[in-house]
Amino acid sequence: MKRFIAAIVILSVLLTATIIGIVYLKHVVDDISGIVVKLMEAAADNDYDKARNLAEIVSIEWKQREKILIFATQNKEMDELTFTISGLESLVSEDYWPDLRSQCEKILTILEHIWESERPSFHNIL
Amino acid sequence: MFLVFFRVIILYGLTIFCLRFMGKRQLGELQPTEFVITIMISNIATMTIENTSVPLASGLVPILVLICLEVIISVAAIKNRKVRKLVSGNPLIVIRNGVLDQNTLQELRFSIDDLMEALRGQNIFDIRDVEFAVVETNGIVNIFKKAEKQGVTPEMLQLQTMPCGPQVVLVSDGELIEDGLDTSGMTRDWFDRTLAKEQRSVRDIFIMTCNNAGDYHIIPKQ
Numbered sequence: 001m002k003r004f005i006a007a008i009v010i011l012s013v014l015l016t017a018t019i020i021g022i023v024y025l026k027h028v029v030d031d032i033s034g035i036v037v038k039l040m041e042a043a044a045d046n047d048y049d050k051a052r053n054l055a056e057i058v059s060i061e062w063k064q065r066e067k068i069l070i071f072a073t074q075n076k077e078m079d080e081l082t083f084t085i086s087g088l089e090s091l092v093s094e095d096y097w098p099d100l101r102s103q104c105e106k107i108l109t110i111l112e113h114i115w116e117s118e119r120p121s122f123h124n125i126l
Numbered sequence: 127m128f129l130v131f132f133r134v135i136i137l138y139g140l141t142i143f144c145l146r147f148m149g150k151r152q153l154g155e156l157q158p159t160e161f162v163i164t165i166m167i168s169n170i171a172t173m174t175i176e177n178t179s180v181p182l183a184s185g186l187v188p189i190l191v192l193i194c195l196e197v198i199i200s201v202a203a204i205k206n207r208k209v210r211k212l213v214s215g216n217p218l219i220v221i222r223n224g225v226l227d228q229n230t231l232q233e234l235r236f237s238i239d240d241l242m243e244a245l246r247g248q249n250i251f252d253i254r255d256v257e258f259a260v261v262e263t264n265g266i267v268n269i270f271k272k273a274e275k276q277g278v279t280p281e282m283l284q285l286q287t288m289p290c291g292p293q294v295v296l297v298s299d300g301e302l303i304e305d306g307l308d309t310s311g312m313t314r315d316w317f318d319r320t321l322a323k324e325q326r327s328v329r330d331i332f333i334m335t336c337n338n339a340g341d342y343h344i345i346p347k348q
Contacts, residue, residue, distance in 0.1 A: 003147060007197035010190055018187070075179045 021072045022120060028065045029115045032058060033108055039088070040104045043097050051100070055088040073114060081110050129178045137171045140186060144193045148200075157264055159213050163196045214263040221259035224272065234261055245269065290339040297334035300347065311338040 035058045042051040062085045070078055084107050091100040117124065144167060148160070156164065167189050174185025203210040218230050220241060231241065241259070244267035250256060258270040280287050294310040295303055296317065307317060321327065324344060336342040 001201070003149065003197050004201040006147070007194035011194040011198075014187055014190060014194075071181055071183050073181065075181065 022118065025069065025073070025115065025118055028069060029111045032062060032065070033111050035061065036104050036107050036111075040101060043092075043100050043104070046097070048092070048095075051092045052089070055092045059085055059089060073118065077110055077114055081107065081114075084110070130175060133175050133178070133182060136182065137175055137185060137189075140189060141167060141171055144189060147193055148196055157214050159196060159199060163192050166192055217260045217262045219258060219260050220267070221253060221256045221269075223258075224254040224256055226253055230261075236261065241267065288339060290337045290341065293335035293337050293341075293343065295333060296336050296342070297328055297331045297344075299333075300329045300331060302328050306336075310336045312336055312340065316340070 035054055039051055039054040039058060042054055062082065066078060066082060084103055088100065088103060091103060148163075170185055170188050170192075174180060174182065199209070199213055203213055218234060220227050220230050220234070220236065226238075226241075231238070245251070245253070245256070245259070248267075248269050250269060250271065255271055255275040256269055257272045260268050260270075262268055291310065294306045296306040296310065296312070297303065302317070307314060320342060326344065326346065330346055331344055332347045333345045334342060
């Protein structure tokens, strides 16, 4: 009976951890996507200062969140995201606006893909 | 490579924990659910060790979930006969009073060769010698011989027997095993006196066994 109770406790802890993980991932995807969209808007308006500021923010935010997300998400996608985000600041400082736009779109696509692949849906389970 | 090294250590520890957590049932003959769990755990552990791009949690979580489900289902199977029947099935009688039940044999998809092999494994070469043969839920065939084919027991001959337990290891490779003394019901004093009588020290003994009747056997080191 001790094992039965232990099994129930472990299952409950794992279920809670996975639910918290999903909620955290959703927050990260929404937050980072929001900043990246603002960065794209700033780039479209040729607002250099705002774009540089947002590129810095997205880089800092991602570094903080990545440390936790790495425990539960495919490392390849995380590496690609880290690599792409780290290049944003240099693209802004070099005024490569078209490249910046395409890199931002890439980030949004990867984030959306991460969320879509981790989202607890019937489609994903199957 | 360094990552793989630590992943192996972690997953090895987890797998050992899981087997211990499942209890001794897992280490004997496997029930269908236990067989499935064992295969799945070994596959998940291997994939997680090999593929370092997958987070360790992707291996740990499914292994722990599988183990917990197995424990929960096994408890449910103990408590509820319907669950037991659902997950393990029922033992089926394939020979009754020396007569082969061909329908059950077909239902089990057991060939006559499989059955004869199982019988021969229990030193039976003629189906007519068998009173009952039961195919257990783990696939083992258990046999009950006809009364006239069973061996003679002291009870049949009305012989007096002395109760004696199994031989327990007291010394293994020159080292005294205290638990062995407790299990056999012998004292340390008896042990010391026995060694003195045999003119041996513990270090010179490869293995020493004893039962609770005080019948011992010593194999010295070579």
